[in-house]
Amino acid sequence: xxxxxxxxAFCRTLAVQFxxxxxxxxxxxxxxxxxxxxxxxxxAALSRGEDFSRSLGHAALFPPGELELIAIGERGGALDExxxxxxxxxxxxxxxxxxxxxxxxxxxxxxxxxCFIVPxxxxxxxxxxxxxxxxxxxxxxxxxxxGLGFRRWWRHASGxxxxxxxxxxxxxxxxxxxxxxxxxxxxxxxxxxxxxGLIDSVRLAAxxxxxxxxxxxxxxxxxxxxxxxxxVGPLLERRGTFPPDVIAExxxxxxxxxLESAFRRIGARYGETSRQRLRSLAEWTPxxxxxxxxxxxxxxxxxxAGAYLDGIARAAGG
Numbered sequence: 671x672x673x674x675x676x677x678x679a680f681c682r683t684l685a686v687q688f689x690x691x692x693x694x695x696x697x698x699x700x701x702x703x704x705x706x707x708x709x710x711x712x713x714a715a716l717s718r719g720e721d722f723s724r725s726l727g728h729a730a731l732f733p734p735g736e737l738e739l740i741a742i743g744e745r746g747g748a749l750d751e752x753x754x755x756x757x758x759x760x761x762x763x764x765x766x767x768x769x770x771x772x773x774x775x776x777x778x779x780x781x782x783x784x785c786f787i788v789p790x791x792x793x794x795x796x797x798x799x800x801x802x803x804x805x806x807x808x809x810x811x812x813x814x815x816x817g818l819g820f821r822r823w824w825r826h827a828s829g830x831x832x833x834x835x836x837x838x839x840x841x842x843x844x845x846x847x848x849x850x851x852x853x854x855x856x857x858x859x860x861x862x863x864x865x866x867g868l869i870d871s872v873r874l875a876a877x878x879x880x881x882x883x884x885x886x887x888x889x890x891x892x893x894x895x896x897x898x899x900x901x902v903g904p905l906l907e908r909r910g911t912f913p914p915d916v917i918a919e920x921x922x923x924x925x926x927x928x929l930e931s932a933f934r935r936i937g938a939r940y941g942e943t944s945r946q947r948l949r950s951l952a953e954w955t956p957x958x959x960x961x962x963x964x965x966x967x968x969x970x971x972x973x974x975a976g977a978y979l980d981g982i983a984r985a986a987g988g
Contacts, residue, residue: 672705672731674767678760680704680731685753694722705731722749735878739860742874746865755860762941766849769945773952780959785810829882837881841954845947848940850880851912854888855937862930869896887911 672680680701687697694716702709708729715725723741726732732740736756743752789805824832837843854875861871869892876888891905898905903921906912912920916936923932 671733672708674760674764676704677732678757678764681753681757681760685750685757688750688753694725698725705729738874739857742861742864742866748864751863752860755856755863759856759860766944766948769948769952773948774955776952777955777959781813782810784959784962785813829880829885833881833883841947841951845944845951847881847884848944848947850884852937852940852944853878854884855933855940859930859933859937862933868902868924868929872902884911 683701683704684697687700692700695713698709698712698716702713708731712725712729712731715728716722720728721741721744723737723744726740727737739752739756740749743749786806789802824836827835832846836846857875857878858871861874862868864871866874872888872892876885876892879885879888887906887909888911891902891909891911894900894905895902901921901924903917903924906920907914907917919932919936923929
């Protein structure tokens with residue numbers, strides 16, 4: 671699968687080619703430098719007369735959800751628009767990921783430095799260099815292992831596990847929820863430009879959500895709307911899935927037929943909210959690290975001071 675950054679360039683180049691009227695094989699050959707082996711598979715499948723989306727699936731360049739969007743765009747004659755939107759979406763996700771990394775860089779550095787600073791009183795008091803290195807590198811290795819383990823767990827965790835363990839976390843849970851809603855409404859805005867109906871669009875957008883509760887709520891509202899022949903917005907309102915202002919805009923868009931612009935505005939708001947949450951997380955994480963370091967250092971100082979005073983007391987008593 672292509673990395674996000676390369677996927678954005680891949681989609682944008684193809685969108686330009688399709689908008690200019692290029693045939694699929696010629697368009698695919700313009701992106702051969704991005705992933706030569708995969709594009710060769712793509713061109714071979716296209717040459718056999720397969721659909722573009724199915725050929726992309728053989729090349730394993732995109733995740734299943736995006737392949738489904740591309741297939742819908744292809745059937746609806748909006749393939750270039752879907753690819754352009756996927757390129758924009760991938761670029762925004764890259765920028766968001768860079769913001770997360772930048773926000774965590776300083777806390778990670780501070781925590782690494784603290785692992786070497788905290789044991790210093792013991793080194794000064796006892797001169798045990800080997801013990802100092804063990805005391806410094808040990809916690810650092812444990813923190814790194816926990817970080818890698820958490821990253822792996824996040825990638826493979828079910829939506830229900832994320833709802834249970836991540837959503838309640840201060841700042842982190844709110845940021846994750848905002849990103850989830852942003853992704854959902856961006857998908858809805860994209861699908862609104864295709865021939866897919868709203869109910870099917872809601873079901874498909876629900877599959878992009880990491881949260882199981884959000885996914886179930888959207889899917890349930892779509893199923894109820896289909897069964898009753900009703901609008902989706904009021905049914906979502908009863909479920910309390912989104913705040914009142916979002917539901918009001920959704921319901922109004924269903925009445926006026928302006929779903930795409932409404933979903934785009936709501937997605938933009940959630941995108942800005944997620945960036946604000948991440949900025950807050952970047953501001954508070956270093957403070958928490960500083961407090962932890964100060965607390966541990968204070969404990970070390972008091973412990974050494976107590977041992978020193980005990981030594982003096984024993985010497986005086988002897």
